[in-house]
Structures are given as structure tokens and as C-alpha cells.
Amino acid sequence: MSDLLVIGAGLSGLMAAYTAVKAGLSVNVVAKGLGSMHWSAATIDVLGYSPAQPETAVKRPLEQIPALIKANPQHPYALLTNEHIAQALAAFVALSKDVGVPYGGAANPGDNLLLPSPAGAARPAYLAPKGQLAGDLSRSEPMLIVGFEGLRDFFPELIAENLNKLGYSARAAFLPLKLATNRRDFTNVQLAQGMDSKEQRALLGPALKKLLRPGERIGLPAILGIKAHATVLAELERETGAPVFEIPTLPPSVPGVRLYTALRSYLQNLGVNLTAGMEVIHASAVAPNGTPGSIQWVESATSSRPLKLLADKFLLATGGILGGGFNSEMNGRVWETIFDLPLTVPQNRADWFQVRFISPEGHPVFSGGVTVNKAFQPTAGEQPIYGNLWAAGNLLGHCDTIQERSMEGIAIATGVAAAQALSS
Amino acid sequence: MFTESWHSVGPTLDECIKCNICTSYCPVSAVTDLFPGPKYVGPQAQRFRENGQPQSPDHSVDYCSGCRVCNEVCPTGVKIAEINARARAQIVAEEGIPLRNRLLGRNETLGKVGSVAPALANFSLHNSFSRVMAEKVMGIAREAPLPHWSTTGTFGDWFKKTQSVRLKSDKKVVYYHGCATMYYEPFVGKAAVAVFEHNGYEVLVPPQNCCGLPLLSNGEFGAAEGYHQNNINKLLVYAQAGLDIVGTSTSCTLTLKEEAPELLDMHSENVHAITMATWDIFEWLRERHGLGELKTDFSEMNMVLPYHAPCQYRAHRIGKPARDILVLIPGIDLRESQARCCGIAGTYGYKKEKYQIAMDVGAELFNFVADQGEAVEMTACDSETCRWQLEHGTDLPSRHPIEILAAAYGLYDLDKRDLVNR
Numbered sequence: 001m002s003d004l005l006v007i008g009a010g011l012s013g014l015m016a017a018y019t020a021v022k023a024g025l026s027v028n029v030v031a032k033g034l035g036s037m038h039w040s041a042a043t044i045d046v047l048g049y050s051p052a053q054p055e056t057a058v059k060r061p062l063e064q065i066p067a068l069i070k071a072n073p074q075h076p077y078a079l080l081t082n083e084h085i086a087q088a089l090a091a092f093v094a095l096s097k098d099v100g101v102p103y104g105g106a107a108n109p110g111d112n113l114l115l116p117s118p119a120g121a122a123r124p125a126y127l128a129p130k131g132q133l134a135g136d137l138s139r140s141e142p143m144l145i146v147g148f149e150g151l152r153d154f155f156p157e158l159i160a161e162n163l164n165k166l167g168y169s170a171r172a173a174f175l176p177l178k179l180a181t182n183r184r185d186f187t188n189v190q191l192a193q194g195m196d197s198k199e200q201r202a203l204l205g206p207a208l209k210k211l212l213r214p215g216e217r218i219g220l221p222a223i224l225g226i227k228a229h230a231t232v233l234a235e236l237e238r239e240t241g242a243p244v245f246e247i248p249t250l251p252p253s254v255p256g257v258r259l260y261t262a263l264r265s266y267l268q269n270l271g272v273n274l275t276a277g278m279e280v281i282h283a284s285a286v287a288p289n290g291t292p293g294s295i296q297w298v299e300s301a302t303s304s305r306p307l308k309l310l311a312d313k314f315l316l317a318t319g320g321i322l323g324g325g326f327n328s329e330m331n332g333r334v335w336e337t338i339f340d341l342p343l344t345v346p347q348n349r350a351d352w353f354q355v356r357f358i359s360p361e362g363h364p365v366f367s368g369g370v371t372v373n374k375a376f377q378p379t380a381g382e383q384p385i386y387g388n389l390w391a392a393g394n395l396l397g398h399c400d401t402i403q404e405r406s407m408e409g410i411a412i413a414t415g416v417a418a419a420q421a422l423s424s
Numbered sequence: 425m426f427t428e429s430w431h432s433v434g435p436t437l438d439e440c441i442k443c444n445i446c447t448s449y450c451p452v453s454a455v456t457d458l459f460p461g462p463k464y465v466g467p468q469a470q471r472f473r474e475n476g477q478p479q480s481p482d483h484s485v486d487y488c489s490g491c492r493v494c495n496e497v498c499p500t501g502v503k504i505a506e507i508n509a510r511a512r513a514q515i516v517a518e519e520g521i522p523l524r525n526r527l528l529g530r531n532e533t534l535g536k537v538g539s540v541a542p543a544l545a546n547f548s549l550h551n552s553f554s555r556v557m558a559e560k561v562m563g564i565a566r567e568a569p570l571p572h573w574s575t576t577g578t579f580g581d582w583f584k585k586t587q588s589v590r591l592k593s594d595k596k597v598v599y600y601h602g603c604a605t606m607y608y609e610p611f612v613g614k615a616a617v618a619v620f621e622h623n624g625y626e627v628l629v630p631p632q633n634c635c636g637l638p639l640l641s642n643g644e645f646g647a648a649e650g651y652h653q654n655n656i657n658k659l660l661v662y663a664q665a666g667l668d669i670v671g672t673s674t675s676c677t678l679t680l681k682e683e684a685p686e687l688l689d690m691h692s693e694n695v696h697a698i699t700m701a702t703w704d705i706f707e708w709l710r711e712r713h714g715l716g717e718l719k720t721d722f723s724e725m726n727m728v729l730p731y732h733a734p735c736q737y738r739a740h741r742i743g744k745p746a747r748d749i750l751v752l753i754p755g756i757d758l759r760e761s762q763a764r765c766c767g768i769a770g771t772y773g774y775k776k777e778k779y780q781i782a783m784d785v786g787a788e789l790f791n792f793v794a795d796q797g798e799a800v801e802m803t804a805c806d807s808e809t810c811r812w813q814l815e816h817g818t819d820l821p822s823r824h825p826i827e828i829l830a831a832a833y834g835l836y837d838l839d840k841r842d843l844v845n846r
């Protein structure tokens with residue numbers, strides 16, 4: 001029994017848990033598995049592209065939000081003022097320092113960063129972990145992109161060539177794999193864990209220094225340690241005398257793992273129990289005539305009888321079609337898996353996608369979701385459906401977070417706001 | 425809406441989105457190149473095991489310890505550990521079972537044989553000569569923490585002997601002790617009986633046999649099915665009478681609930697009745713507490729207690745009930761381990777080729793215990809083999825949480841590991 005049960009352990013769920021526990025509530029978090037943060041680049045994207053101008057990166061996201069809302073009055077950002085959003089982001093930055101994974105933004109406050117993607121594109125992001133900041137393409141130093149021979153899914157030549165095409169000066173180089181690992185088979189997370197040991201990374205600095213030309217900065221795949229990441233980064237910068245930055249890789253993404261791990265253990269110390277491997281499969285609700293219903297408990301699947309999870313209040317942050325909060329059938333039916341909340345997702349498969357795969361308008365199946373009121377309670381018409389249920393994050397409808405590059409901004413802003421609403 | 429998860433084992437591999445989160449968290453692939461990790465031996469290799477494929481494509485699946493970290497972290501619900509267990513069974517079916525695994529799979533038989541003359545059996549098993557021989561002949565690692573047979577009689581002996589003083593009550597509970605409590609650690613059963621009775625329950629201990637888990641994890645599915653069927657036959661009347669079947673061994677209760685039915689495809693009504701009647705003891709106590717029925721007349725304990733929830737809780741999917749109860753005891757400074765696995769994984773760490781892997785996996789836990797400082801006098805864990813591994817890796821005694829709880833009720837002496845005579 002707790003004051004609040006958060007369902008979902010992504011960024012919005014954890015930010016909500018943090019906000020609520022700080023407001024004095026007792027909080028538990030359950031999740032089916034570990035999700036979104038592990039496959040994200042771990043940048044905080046607030047608004048990268050506005051639907052009105054889908055080909056041009058947004059320069060100052062918070063200033064663009066009013067126009068976004070005007071064109072789409074039901075957008076989740078429209079439930080908040082710009083001050084709310086800015087405060088939530090500031091709370092995240094402060095928290096990131098407290099948990100030991102500090103974040104920062106562009107040199108000119110309020111601007112988007114432009115960061116090299118693993119394909120060598122210029123990716124707008126509002127905040128990034130410290131280890132990615134020196135990659136900002138608004139800086140002038142030419143880039144030395146270094147990979148490791150035989151490392152899967154990281155191609156320095158591709159990155160450098162594409163960056164050059166975009167007008168940023170970059171060149172590629174390789175180091176032998178044994179400088180990163182002695183293992184025969186590995187994931188990026190295991191490589192990063194290896195870098196935590198001083199012996200493993202001892203040779204890396206001198207080898208990089210040999211490759212370096214004066215004035216360059218160094219881009220590496222994001223494998224520079226997990227627990228010792230700050231030390232690894234500082235050491236490499238000291239030994240090479242050059243700014244060093246990470247380029248996030250394909251999943252599992254080390255910057256995402258770092259953020260998740262740090263947030264989780266910080267929350268654990270605040271008394272929040274986070275249990276993964278618990279799939280909530282049923283909700284028990286009562287709905288007296290004419291009033292909103294009330295969730296009495298939810299149940300998660302176990303090896304035997306379902307486990308009742310009791311709480312006063314429930315916050316749903318299970319993500320949308322990508323995060324697993326929704327499920328679908330071949331015929332196109334899409335439903336929210338726990339409370340069967342009404343969704344704005346098209347229920348006919350033919351309406352899910354645009355004709356073109358890479359379509360500037362985005363695909364309707366990704367912009368559908370749950371509709372909430374200003375207090376972040378799922379609604380049918382005006383009325384909240386349940387008096388003690390709130391929702392936040394990427395399950396919210398009326399926005400295409402992939403197209404807009406607004407996923408983490410919405411996760412943080414709505415997670416914080418929903419937790420504030422339910423704590424007040 | 426659904427009342428239970430709609431996935432069964434096989435089709436879940438289609439849910440895999442290849443994110444590799446499982447591989448990033450697998451404690452075995454973290455320490456050895458011999459095991460490529462859950463995604464590869466699980467959902468990927470499984471594609472090539474379908475449809476009567478005669479040879480398993482991937483023998484490295486034998487290095488899966490079954491800890492289920494992968495299941496816990498997988499965002500899409502792939503039952504990776506179960507896929508691996510079935511693959512191992514297929515290899516066993518094709519290639520036969522080494523004598524060692526046959527032996528390690530027969531905990532109950534070993535228990536019975538040793539209990540005839542436990543002191544002699546302990547000597548024959550635990551002197552260094554026989555450990556070297558056991559390693560040479562059978563591949564049982566000489567350093568691995570094998571248990572000692574109880575020299576003061578089995579749990580069953582004690583329970584029979586004390587029948588006249590056992591509590592009689594309208595409230596009854598069935599106790600499933602498992603082999604380890606029966607032959608090696610009868611004191612765990614005594615502590616459990618004391619706690620049940622303290623809370624007003626009469627304890628029934630009907631005939632029962634090994635749950636069959638050691639057989640399942642060594643791939644002997646045929647023999648395991650016989651064991652499970654026997655337990656169904658013996659326990660069904662109690663389940664049908666509405667009694668709870670409560671166990672102190674997290675692995676036995678898991679096997680009765682889900683592991684045996686799921687891996688062996690046993691889905692009859694009777695099998696289901698046992699699934700639904702079975703409880704882990706702390707799950708059961710937590711339920712009582714939720715209903716306001718658990719006695720909390722604890723005495724102050726005054727101890728720093730590192731607690732490691734065993735991997736089987738991950739498969740139970742009931743959170744950490746022992747933690748939820750132990751924190752109620754005044755004076756216990758509970759330090760919860762976040763280590764993934766102690767390494768032993770049932771019989772895994774006893775095998776010569778896996779002993780070092782198990783110790784490397786366990787290092788995370790051993791280091792955690794060491795970090796808790798000088799004040800630590802013992803650790804706690806619900807699973808017997810994990811406790812033996814913890815003691816082996818930390819040189820500190822380890823206790824079942826039920827022993828701690830019984831001690832908090834003033835019924836049990838944690839050093840002597842026996843009931844307090846009153």
C-alpha cells in the first residue's frame with residue numbers, strides 16, 4: 001500500500017515518482033520491463049522540428065511552443081504554460097546533477113544543441129549529458145571521429161562523410177578493438193563497463209593522442225564507462241588535451257543506461273521501490289452512478305494468483321505504441337492495456353500509416369493516444385474517467401513525438417505536472 | 425480484460441524487438457565469453473530449434489544459469505529463461521545426461537541416502553580427498569559450497585517427535601518443506617512452524633516429494649514430470665479443501681506454482697489447483713499483514729542485515745515480500761542488495777566448468793556485503809543454495825529470513841539455529 005503507484009519506469013514515470021516523493025507522498029513504481037531510456041540517445045529533446053516547418057530544425061524550442069499549440073490546441077504542451085515546462089526542465093537538470101549524470105544545454109541559453117547522430121546527421125536536442133556537449137555542431141573545432149575495428153553499429157567514415165556533406169569538418173579514424181576490450185563478443189554496455197576499469201582504458205588516451213591533429217576535438221562511440229564515466233571523460237581530455245564527446249550508439253544505449261541506473265538508485269534511496277518484471281494486467285474499479293469511477297487496486301501477473309497492488313492514487317506512464325502501453329491486433333484495433341482508456345489512435349489498420357515511409361507529416365498511429373484534462377486525468381468528454389487516475393508521458397495523444405523530436409520534453413514536463421497535480 | 429498474462433513460452437519470441445537490453449543485464453554474459461547472452465541463445469537461436477530440427481544450433485545455451493534477469497528487464501515480455509530451459513532439455517534428450525547432472529538433479533535421493541548415517545556421509549563428501557575425486561570423476565567443483573546433512577535428524581523426524589506439543593487450531597496451513605529443509609536444514613522448518621503457530625495456525629505436513637526443480641534445470645524433463653505428478657496426487661486434497669500450501673524454499677514454491685506446469689506443458693485442472701494454492705512463506709505472511717492478521721509483537725533486534733532477494737523471486741513476480749516483512753522489525757537496519765545474482769543458480773555453480781563463472785557473477789553481491797562494514801554479522805537470503813554460496817563468498821553466516829522473523833518473535837536462536845526452549 002502506498003500513496004501513489006506509478007506504472008511504468010520510463011523518464012516520465014521516474015520524474016513523476018521523484019516529484020511526488022519530494023512532495024511527501026509514499027511512492028512505488030512497477031514496470032513490465034526496462035524500457036525507453038535504454039534505447040534512447042539520452043538527450044532531452046523538447047522540440048526539434050515543428051510540424052509547420054518539418055524540414056528545418058527548431059532553433060529556440062521554448063519560443064516555438066506557442067505557435068505549435070496554436071496550430072494544435074490539444075497538444076500536451078498546451079496543458080502547460082511555458083513557465084511550467086521551463087521549471088520542469090530545470091528540475092530535471094538539477095536532479096541530473098544530484099544523481100551524478102549532469103546535463104547541460106547550448107552555449108547560448110535557450111538554443112537547441114545540434115549533435116552528430118550515429119549516421120552523421122545533425123540532430124537538434126535541448127539538453128544533453130555532459131559527455132555529449134562537446135559534439136555541438138555550432139562549435140568550430142574540426143572533429144576526429146574514432147571507431148574501433150570490428151565494433152558493430154558504429155561507422156566513423158559514414159559519420160564523417162555525412163557531417164562533411166552538411167558543411168561540418170570531420171574525419172574518421174580507427175583504433176584496434178583490443179584498446180576497447182579483450183572480449184570476443186560484447187554489447188556496448190559491456191564495453192562501457194569494461195572502461196570503468198583503469199587497466200582497460202589505460203592505453204586509450206595515448207592512442208588517441210597519436211591520431212589527433214592540433215585544434216581537433218574527438219568523437220567516440222558512447223562507451224566511455226558507466227559508473228566511472230565522469231572520470232573516464234576527464235582523463236581522456238587531460239591526456240589528449242582535446243575536447244572529447246560521445247556519439248550515442250544503437251540500442252542498448254549507454255547514455256540511456258547511465259541515466260536510468262542513476263535515477264533508479266537515487267529514487268531507491270528516497271524510499272521508492274521500483275520493481276521491474278511486473279506486468280499490470282487488470283484494474284479493479286468502482287463507478288457509482290453519475291460520478292467518476294475510482295480505481296481500487298490493480299493486479300500484476302505472477303507465477304500464480306495475480307498480485308493486488310494497492311494505492312490511493314495511480315499514475316499511468318506506460319508509453320504508447322512504442323513503449324508497450326498500447327497493444328494492437330492485425331486488423332488495426334489498438335487499446336490501452338490496463339484501464340482500456342479511450343484512444344485517439346485510428347482503429348483501422350489502413351489508417352495507421354501515410355503512404356510514404358519517411359513522411360514529413362508523420363504517421364497517425366504514432367500521434368494517437370490518451371486524452372487528459374489540465375490536471376492530467378484521462379477524460380471521456382469533460383469528466384475524468386477515474387477520480388484517482390493520472391497519466392503522463394508518451395501515451396498522451398495529439399502529438400507525434402518522433403516527428404517533433406519532443407519525446408523527453410513531453411515525458412519530463414507532463415510527468416512533473418501530473419505528479420504536482422495529484423500531490424496538491 | 426485479462427486475468428492472466430496471455431503469453432505462453434513459445435510464441436513470445438516473436439515479441440523480441442532485438443533491443444539487447446537483456447544481454448546488457450545478463451550477469452553470466454557479463455563475465456564470460458562462453459555465453460553470448462540471452463538474446464542470442466534465446467529468441468534468436470530458437471528460430472532454428474523449431475519444427476523438429478534435430479540438432480540444437482547452440483550449445484552455449486547450457487551456460488545460461490536461469491537467473492531470469494533477462495525476463496525481468498525485457499520490455500516486451502519474451503520468456504527468455506524458459507526458452508533456454510527448453511533448449512537445454514532438448515540437448516539432454518539428444519545427447520543424454522552426464523552422471524554428475526543426474527546426481528545433482530536428485531537432491532531428494534541424495535538427502536535420503538545421506539540421512540541414514542549423516543556424520544559418515546558428511547565426512548565422505550566433505551573431506552578434501554573425495555572433493556578432488558568428485559571433481560575428477562564427475563566434474564563437481566571441489567571448492568563449491570556443498571551442503572551438510574543434518575546430524576540431529578531430519579525435519580520430518582522432529583515434526584513427528586513433537587506432535588503432542590504442536591498447536592491445534594481451526595486455522596490450518598500446509599507446509600511444503602522441500603528437500604533442503606528435510607535433510608540439510610531442518611532448523612528452517614522449525615522456525616517456519618514456530619512462526620505459523622505464533623500466528624495461530626496449525627501446521628499440516630502431509631507426505632510430499634521433491635518438487636523436481638533440480639531435474640528441470642538439468643534438462644531431465646521426463647523424470648521431473650513424474651515428481652510433479654506425485655506432488656499433485658499428494659497435495660490435491662488440501663488444495664481442494666481450500667488450504668494454502670506454503671513453502672520456505674523459493675525455488676520449490678516456484679516449481680509448484682509455475683515452473684513445472686509451464687516447462688512440462690502440464691495444464692490440467694488439478695495442476696492449476698496446486699498452482700493457485702501455493703505460496704512463498706513471506707508472500708503468505710505479507711498477505712496476512714495486509715489483512716491486519718500478522719502479529720507484530722517483535723522484540724528489538726539491533727543488527728545491520730544485508731539482504732539478498734534470490735533470483736526465484738524474480739520468477740515469482742511478487743516483488744520482495746521478505747524485505748517487506750523484515751522492515752517491520754524494529755532495530756533491523758536492512759541493507760537491500762541490488763546485485764543481480766549470487767552466481768550459484770541452483771546446481772549451476774557446483775559444476776567444475778561453471779564454478780569460476782558463478783564466483784565472478786557473485787562478486788557483485790560479495791562486494792556489496794563487504795561494503796556494508798564491520799557491524800555485519802550475518803546476511804539473509806530466502807534460498808538455500810544462495811545462502812550456501814553467500815557464506816562461501818563472504819565468510820559470514822547466512823540465514824533464511826524466516827529464521828530472523830522467528831528470532832524477532834523471541835522463538836529462535838540465530839546462533840544455535842534452534843528454537844528457544846520455553
Ligand code: SF4
Nearest residue numbers: 450488489491492494
Ligand atoms: S536467465 Fe540469467 S543467465 Fe540465463 S540468459 Fe537470462 S540473464 Fe542470462
Ligand code: SF4
Nearest residue numbers: 440441443444446498
Ligand atoms: S530484452 Fe527482450 S526484446 Fe530486447 S533483445 Fe532481449 S528478448 Fe529481445
